[in-house]
Every structure is written in C-alpha cells, then in structure tokens.
Amino acid sequence: MVAQSTSTETQDWVSRYADDVIAESERRAPGKPVVVASGLSPSGPIHLGNLREVMTPHLVADEIRRRGHQVRHLISWDDYDRYRKVPAGVEGVDESWAEHIGKPLTSVPAPAGSAYPNWAEHFKAAMAEALAELGVEFDGISQTEQYTSGAYREQILHAMRNRAEIDAVLGQYRTKKAPAKKSQKPVDEAELEAAEGSGAATEDDGSGGSAGYFPYKPYCGRCEKDLTTVVSYDDETTELSYTCTACGFAETVRLSEFNRGKLVWKVDWPMRWAREGVIFEPSGVDHSSPGSSFQVGGQIVGIFGGEQPIGPMYAFVGISGMAKMSSSKGGVPTPADALEIMEPQLLRWLYARRRPNQSFKIAFDQEIQRLYDEWDKLAGKVADGSALPADAAAYARATGTAAGELPRTPRPLPYRTLASVADITAGHADQALRILSDLDPAAPLTSLDEARPRLDKAEAWINKHVPAEQRTVVRDEPDTELLKSLDDQARDSIRLLLEGLDSHWSLDGLTHLVYGVPKVQAGFSADATPKELPPEIKVAQRTFFALLYHLLVGRDTGPRLPTLLLAVGADRVRTLLGA
Structure with missing residues (x-):
C-alpha cells in the first residue's frame, strides 16, 4: 500500500491528483463513486502512446481505491467513430478496405483471418487482453451500443434544440489557426501521439451546411457512411432530413426514434462528461491545444448541465529500437508488443514514474537492458529502505494495485544475463538451465520456471528485436x-x-x-x-x-x-x- 503523505513536496504526482480528484468529487457528487475516464478509438492497433490515456487515470483511480473510496474507471470504446483510413502494415488488410471509409468502425470487416466479428472488436480485444495483464480494472462502454440503443437520445435532442448556442461556442475558434502538426521522426525514434486514442481530434464540428448548423451526423441508410448532410430539422416533430453525397440516398427520419448516427466529436465528448459525471480525464497534446476538443468542451459541457473534468495534458511516448518492427507492423508498437519483451511491472513503472506532461521512451533495443538494471536497482533500494519516497511510491504502483500484487518472477535474475543465455542457447532449455544453475552455485536454479516470465520476455527480445548479425554464435572449432x-x-x-x-x-x-x-x-x-x-x-x-x-x-x-x-x-x- 502507498501511504498518503501529508506534505505535497514529498508526494508523487499520482497522490497529488488523487487529492484533487477526491476533493472535487466530494464537491460535485458527495457520497457517490469517483468517476475517472479514458477514451480509445479502435481504428487500428491501439499503441503505446494511447496506453497513456488509460494508465494516467488508472494510476489515479488505484490510489483512490487504496484510500478506501469507491471509484469507477470508464473506458469509452469509440467504436462508433467513422473509419478514416486503411492503416499501414496490418496483417490481413489490403487496399480493398478503403471501400469502407466513412462507415462506423463496428461496420467494417475485421482483418482477414480474425476471430472477431468486425474491425473494432478485433483491435479492442488485443488492448483488453494487455490491460488485463497490466492489472487495469475498468468498465468498458461501447459507443456503438450506446448510440444504436438510443441511450443518448435525450442528449441528442437536447443538443439539437441548443444548436445555436453550441454553434456560437464553436464559432469562436473556427477562424483561429490550428496548431502546427508535430513533425514525424524516423520510426527508430518514433513518438506515438496519444491524442488519437480519445475520440476523433480531426472530425468536423458539424458546420458548413447550407441549412445551418447541426451537431448531429447520421450514417447513411443505404451505404452506412457518414458522408451525409442534414438539410432540415424540425424541433417540434424531431423530423430530420438528410442526403448522402456518397451514394445519393436521401430520407426523412424522426430523431426521437432514429438511432443510426452520432453527435459530432466536439459535442459528443462534453455530453459524455456531463452524463457520466466524469471528475478526471486526461487528454493528449492535440486535444489540449488552444481551440481543441478539451478547451471547447469545457464551454459546451455546461449546456448539458455538467462540468469539465480535471484534465491534465499528457506528453508523447517515445519509442527506441523499432526499426525491425516497423517493416512488418507499420511502425505502431502496441502494449502487447511491449509485454512480449517486458514484465507488466516494468511497463507500469515507465508510466508511473513520470508526470503526465513529461515525455519518455519505451525501449525495444539494447536500452531495455539498462532499464531493467535500473528497475532491479530500485527494487533493491525499496527492499533495504533507501529509496526516495516518490521512487518507492512509483515502485509500489508498478508492482501491484489496490487488489493485490501482480504475479512476479520468483527468481528475478538480471535481464541482460537472461538475454545473453537465451541468445547463446538458441532455445535449448536444458542448456539454459545448466548455465543459469551455475550462476550461483550456493543457491542453484532448479527449474526454468523460477526465472519465468522474465526469461521468456528476454528470449522474445533476443528473437524478435536483436538483428541476426548481432546474435552470438559460438565457434565450432578453435581459431x-x-x-x-x-x-x-x-x-x-x-x-x-x-x-x-x-x-x-x-x-x-x-x-x-x-x-x-x-x-x-x-x-x-x-x-x-x-x-x-x-x-x-x-x-x-x-x-x-x-x-x-x-x-x-x-x-x-x-x-x-x-x-x-x-x-x-x-x-x-x-x-x-x-x-
């Protein structure tokens, strides 16, 4: 357990946010569970930058649980977002998927060979599995289910009735120059922009139609795409007429009964804040810049009777050593990729030890050995009581949650040693056990299971991320x-x-x-x-x-x-x- 500190100077960033969130929750909704939120769009592989969208509120939520409060961590799966483009390097996907651009992600076929019914479910599953391994508890909300079930009907009708007020807020920013896009670095030094993980930062705001402003966009009844234009709406009858520029289809529906469409992103996000009572939700750089979704949402949320959450901006996550992976996966490393080569505790620690506004790198190259050395050194300091309070707190948050300790390697031998053994033995278990048993003759390893899962992670790193020319081959004959x-x-x-x-x-x-x-x-x-x-x-x-x-x-x-x-x-x- 991480003790609550009385001094802000000695608290880590998680404890400080937990203090603020608890106080704010008691002001807004006394006696109710604290609500923190994340948003993920399964538009393709959900990468390690997107993971910061989840880990930041998870760590805060877990600290609040440790203090005895009830807390809900909502993850909104933005699976009703439009399919924007065919991502590069996804196995089982070719350019024929371009015909689905404009459809909801849940209406797009999954990659060929997938066990899942659609595109969104395919990518959600991989992320959910990684989050389970990382010890992240959450309540998942499918936006497809919410919209198509009519759960947001009252909020949609309310937004349409108040569209002039919403338009006035958005209009303050439409003429402002958008912030410059961050230049892309080579994949070996890739920075993963986590902003894409929450909703659709580049989605239009519903303006531009000749019939006026409408914060709602239907999906076409014929082609299922969102290339539609609302041509009229009647507040009394809720009759809405639209045309589709993709296929020419047109129809008139009653919005009080119609469930095939969604609020535009800059209205959808604050609507959810109000409906779910979100107290804490971070956002990426693009969502936090002037005129962007988070700032505009702070003004629109009041129209729905809510308040803007405490929302720290989080920085980019850098990646080193991804050159090999980029050729096969489009340069988008996911949490599952990281968990192949590192234990969950190490990955949690990388997110826990840095404040949200500090960028950091996740290593897939030789640097992972140094990171593991640093991690093991910290473990030693925690064990002997010499670790600084903030470092000890980050270690505790990495190794367990309020629910208990994460499974750990019984004999955590040095990662670089395990990697060397995996390199030299090339998968021969008996040979690996012989070598590892000789490391400490006074307390020999009796089974490779004692060194797992760390041994498996090191072996995966050697096999997948160390170039063939750097692998070790022992000579057959003397030189x-x-x-x-x-x-x-x-x-x-x-x-x-x-x-x-x-x-x-x-x-x-x-x-x-x-x-x-x-x-x-x-x-x-x-x-x-x-x-x-x-x-x-x-x-x-x-x-x-x-x-x-x-x-x-x-x-x-x-x-x-x-x-x-x-x-x-x-x-x-x-x-x-x-x-």
Whole structure:
C-alpha cells in the first residue's frame, strides 16, 4: 500500500491528483463513486502512446481505491467513430478496405483471418487482453451500443434544440489557426501521439451546411457512411432530413426514434462528461491545444448541465529500437508488443514514474537492458529502505494495485544475463538451465520456471528485436591461426584464465577472474580496486576481452564474458582457447 503523505513536496504526482480528484468529487457528487475516464478509438492497433490515456487515470483511480473510496474507471470504446483510413502494415488488410471509409468502425470487416466479428472488436480485444495483464480494472462502454440503443437520445435532442448556442461556442475558434502538426521522426525514434486514442481530434464540428448548423451526423441508410448532410430539422416533430453525397440516398427520419448516427466529436465528448459525471480525464497534446476538443468542451459541457473534468495534458511516448518492427507492423508498437519483451511491472513503472506532461521512451533495443538494471536497482533500494519516497511510491504502483500484487518472477535474475543465455542457447532449455544453475552455485536454479516470465520476455527480445548479425554464435572449432599468432603476453593471459576456471566457476567468480587476469599480469592483486590501478589496466582489460571474444565467438564483442563462459562450458572453453 502507498501511504498518503501529508506534505505535497514529498508526494508523487499520482497522490497529488488523487487529492484533487477526491476533493472535487466530494464537491460535485458527495457520497457517490469517483468517476475517472479514458477514451480509445479502435481504428487500428491501439499503441503505446494511447496506453497513456488509460494508465494516467488508472494510476489515479488505484490510489483512490487504496484510500478506501469507491471509484469507477470508464473506458469509452469509440467504436462508433467513422473509419478514416486503411492503416499501414496490418496483417490481413489490403487496399480493398478503403471501400469502407466513412462507415462506423463496428461496420467494417475485421482483418482477414480474425476471430472477431468486425474491425473494432478485433483491435479492442488485443488492448483488453494487455490491460488485463497490466492489472487495469475498468468498465468498458461501447459507443456503438450506446448510440444504436438510443441511450443518448435525450442528449441528442437536447443538443439539437441548443444548436445555436453550441454553434456560437464553436464559432469562436473556427477562424483561429490550428496548431502546427508535430513533425514525424524516423520510426527508430518514433513518438506515438496519444491524442488519437480519445475520440476523433480531426472530425468536423458539424458546420458548413447550407441549412445551418447541426451537431448531429447520421450514417447513411443505404451505404452506412457518414458522408451525409442534414438539410432540415424540425424541433417540434424531431423530423430530420438528410442526403448522402456518397451514394445519393436521401430520407426523412424522426430523431426521437432514429438511432443510426452520432453527435459530432466536439459535442459528443462534453455530453459524455456531463452524463457520466466524469471528475478526471486526461487528454493528449492535440486535444489540449488552444481551440481543441478539451478547451471547447469545457464551454459546451455546461449546456448539458455538467462540468469539465480535471484534465491534465499528457506528453508523447517515445519509442527506441523499432526499426525491425516497423517493416512488418507499420511502425505502431502496441502494449502487447511491449509485454512480449517486458514484465507488466516494468511497463507500469515507465508510466508511473513520470508526470503526465513529461515525455519518455519505451525501449525495444539494447536500452531495455539498462532499464531493467535500473528497475532491479530500485527494487533493491525499496527492499533495504533507501529509496526516495516518490521512487518507492512509483515502485509500489508498478508492482501491484489496490487488489493485490501482480504475479512476479520468483527468481528475478538480471535481464541482460537472461538475454545473453537465451541468445547463446538458441532455445535449448536444458542448456539454459545448466548455465543459469551455475550462476550461483550456493543457491542453484532448479527449474526454468523460477526465472519465468522474465526469461521468456528476454528470449522474445533476443528473437524478435536483436538483428541476426548481432546474435552470438559460438565457434565450432578453435581459431588455430589466431592462436598461433599470439605473443607471450596474450598466451600468458589465456593460461591464467584457464588455470582459474574451475575454482571461479560461478557468475561472480568468473567476473572476478576475467577482470583480474590483466591486473595480475601487471603485477597487482586480482582484488585491487580501480582507485589502486593505473589507467593502463583498463586498456589491457579491453584488449584481453576482445581476444577472448574473437577466440570464442569470432568477433570483438558479445554477451558479458562471465555469462558467455558459463554458457560455453568449461570443457569447450578449454578447447577453443587452445588448451
């Protein structure tokens, strides 16, 4: 549990927002559950930028639950949005899907081979599965179900009756220049714009018709597309006439009975705030800029009798190391992609430790090893009580929720070690268990299950994100030419290593040995610290390491040498080093 701090200076960002949200909820709706909200549009793969739309309110909601309050986290699936374009790189999808542009997402066929009935359900399912693994509790609301069931009928009729007032609010911003679009970076340094995750930032606001302003857009009764124009509306009878520019269809319906259409986005969003009593909902950069949905919604929500939520703007999520994935998936990494290579706790921590307005990167390249080192170091500090309060709070939010701890790896061995073992053993479980058991002879691993799921994540990273030319292949035969060319000092360094293998056969022991050989050759103790050694020793160590890599794997770099030696095995090391 994360204790509530009495000092704002020592609170993390989650606690501060929880304070504000609880106070605001008690003012607006005393005695009722606190309502926080997110919105996701399943218009394609829901990416790691969109995940910030969910994780920000989730973390705040969870803190409120920890304090004993009832809270609902609503996720509006904006599956009644129009299908705008065919996303690149989605398996089972080709340009023939362009014929569905303009239809509701739930009326578009799912990608070929999908087990789901339509486009929206296909992409919702993957996100829901990832959220379950991340420990995110939520109440899902399908906007298709809401609109087609008539749940919003009164709100729609109210908006139409008050369309002049809504038009006046929107009119204040129509002549203002839109904020400049953020330039796209190369995919290897991609920034995922989470604004797309909540509703439709670029949707028209219902203006431009010759018959006047209407905040409602029907889907065509013939082609199902939203390329329609309202030509008349009668407030008394609620008769609405429209024409479709796509297929020429026209009809007159009673809006008091008609359920095949929706409010335009800049009206739809504040309507939901009022109807659901939302106290907290963040928004991406595009929704938070001047004249955008969040700002305009703050003025329109009053027309529906509600108030604007507390709504922090959240920054972009950067991605590093996505070059390989981009070729097959269109450069859109999803939470499921991240959870293939990292435990849920680490992914939760990346979102919990940074304030919403701070951008951060999620690593799919070598940087993931450093992130894991940082995470394990924090775990150690939390265990011994030396972690700073905000860091300890972020760790607690990452490892569990108000409902309990997330499942964790029983023996969380270093990720970089597991990755090296997965690289060297190429999927051979018996070989992996042998190596991992040798890491700590005093407490050997008895089953690979003790190292899972972290081991599986590291193996997936090696197999999917490390280029083939960077994979480790141990030599089959000694490099006799290189061995013959060695000078006396190089031969002596190999002799010292081989003589110490058996007595140092553990991860710590081999680390001491490989770093100690150059020290001993220079006349120092193997236990000498860097402060006791001249700078030349570091050069000698690098030279020695490069020699071992060449003799073992045929190049000058590779996995950490102690791990590599354990993986190769003492007998094979002796053979490859010419013993």
